[in-house]
Amino acid sequence: MIAWLQPRAQRYRFLPEGRLGGNALPWVIGMMTFLAALALSGGLALSNAAGSLTSGLSRSFTVQIVEPNPDIKRAEAAAVMKLLGERRDVTDVHMLGPTEMQSLLEPWLGTGGIGDDLPLPVMIDAAFVDGAATDIETIEQLAKSAAPSARVDDHAEWFAPLAGLVGVLKWLAIAIAVLVAAATAAIVALSVRAALGTYAPTIETLHMMGAEDRTIAALFQYRYGIRGLTGGLAGFAAALVMIIVIGNLLGEFGGGLAGEMSLGWQGWTLLALLPVVVTLLTLLTARLTVDRALRAQL
């Protein structure tokens, strides 16, 4: 490490070279960073996917005309098309044609085609204009007054339970990341205390000669900071590989929630900051632990 970055106590080796508090710490920090990165990326990706799906589905709705009499059905469909077409807050008004109806029913009826004698409802897709209030109740009232057999399906209503689940999962991911951070801090504090115990006679001698707490604390802070950075970078690199592999696998789904999962530049930036956060967490914990322990001495 560059000499000028080193505190005086490190430069003159006031404590022995080698790893304070055992060799396992960077590995443990690496594993914790790996887990935190996976939890955070999962939470962020789910949140982004949910956001993407919600923004698409919460604005769209479908009007069904369920009427056995074909003439009345056609007349009501035309009335609803006219009604929706005249509204400024509604766009993309589109009546599903026979081909689209067939592809919708294909999972249940197969590819054999739909017979003319099968009574199917008329389906009219539409969406609220971006920025407009999604007043689905008014649409329903107006549709029913123009076409008594009309039913309005609010897509957001179907999506609500999934959005709730995704919200819970997102907060769970954040909670996991916070717990992992707390566990890392606890492990670092234990390691620092062990090192303070091991080098108590040396620290006492340094104190006897007039060393200040901050001189000793700076050495711990430096050494633990480097170990935090090493572990953080290693954990982040491992997590990066895992995220890319999982991302590629999810990409093969093509659509739906899995297909919409992506981190976005904000997510990647947040993840890239993780080694820095881990380093700061490690060195701050080391500093505070040393300060507190030394304050208890004379």
Add this chain to the structure above:
Amino acid sequence: MSSILRFDNVGLRYGTGAEVLRDISFRLETGAFMFLVGSSGAGKTSLLRLIYLSQRPTRGRIDMFGRDITTLPRTALPALRRRIGVVLQDFRLIEHLTAFDNIALPLRIAGVHETEVRAHVDELMEWVGLSERRDVRPAVLSGGEQQRVAIARAVIARPDILLADEPTGNVDPEMAGRLLHLFHELNRLGTTVIVATHALHLLPRVPSAITLRLDRGAMIDPVGNLRNPPLVAAVSEELR
């Protein structure tokens, strides 16, 4: 002369045990040389611990460098400790550092420039006959060499007070004489020296020294010379 160190009815106990020091009262003028004598367990090391600020008294008051050190916040202690050189019985050398680095520690802690550190340490190592052992770690040094490193480390920063706990215990008589001569020279240059020793035969070598005798934690000062000096070697007379 001003008083550099003053004890007023100082007592010390460790935990809930009996007092290891009782009613210690004495005054030491700047530039004095004091022998601290007493049998093993008399409290010499405990008294030194109070002076080098490793322990606070459980009662009484200690003034050092014109400040009441019993009530000073601990953040103020490092600056005072840098004015005190200490040689302990067990030397307290730092095992992973070479003899040179051990001696250089007080200067490096004080932030002295490295060029100056090297010059001072090399000069002192030569003086105490350790030039050949410059890069050797304490584990390889003999007991006498370790002691000389400890003494060199204690004096390298020209402390105002030098404390030595049995400093001649592990050296031959010739080296003991040289070390005492070194302490005496430092004393002549203005350093206040306190030497705890069993070696009563060394006392006459510093005719100007005063002697504080401890017996089972209490000081023997029947006529109060140490509490209210004239600083004469009256107490040490009986030991000669």
